[in-house]
């Protein structure tokens with residue numbers, strides 16, 4: 001699906017440069033599910049924004065299979081819905097005017113069906129729970145028919161019960177449509193429940209890649225999953241560099 005070579009992003013802030021992402025070489029196979037975990041500020045969101053072409057790299061490049069950029073759908077931590085639009089029109093946002101009406105209506109219906117919100121197509125965002133709003137954001141991304149689905153902590157603000165339901169839905173959608181998924185999370189359990197590869201990021205770099213050889217559907221209580229989660233957590237708590245991640249990323253401008 002895509003490969004990054006020496007990908008980097010540096011921000012200039014008064015007095016110094018911050019290397020948010022450095023020398024990232026990753027390869028995403030078509031239909032793969034990759035989670036990215038790492039401490040706050042290690043560069044996860046910046047890497048996702050680079051993959052989404054929402055920001056320009058300062059170094060390196062992204063290469064797409066066949067030389068063509070895939071359709072990309074993004075979901076962020078906050079649903080970012082338009083309060084004045086209905087659920088259906090929020091899902092259509094970004095596609096209106098680009099597709100014939102019949103095709104657009106079919107995309108909306110299919111995306112709402114996938115996230116179980118068909119009955120709420122005419123509701124407004126203020127009539128939805130937090131979990132339902134997150135589902136609408138997911139449906140909006142799915143309506144793009146994304147070949148690459150990028151999710152930045154999409155369930156972080158939800159209670160554990162709602163979160164588990166959405167994890168199961170995302171997993172079902174992945175099995176049904178097989179988009180290539182990159183999923184950022186702070187939650188290692190969530191990473192091993194969903195992904196087939198977990199990338200550990202530290203100080204802007206990918207420092208480990210862990211394969212998750214467990215069959216789906218996965219259960220949080222599976223001893224093999226718990227053991228893998230422990231192993232990843234142990235790796236996360238070990239200092240990868242002698243200095244703190246943020247200090248490591250800051251370079252004085254001379």
Ligand SMILES: Nc1ncnc2c1ncn2[C@@H]1O[C@H](COP(=O)(O)OP(=O)(O)OP(=O)(O)O)[C@@H](O)[C@H]1O
Pocket residue numbers: 011012013018019020038039040041042043044045046047246249
């Ligand atoms: N627009 C920006 N301007 C300047 N610095 C930035 C900008 N965006 C990110 N950074 C810096 O880049 C580094 C990585 O930030 P990023 O948001 O990618 O981390 P993160 O791992 O996603 O963090 P979190 O888990 O807390 O969301 C941080 O030091 C941050 O302050």
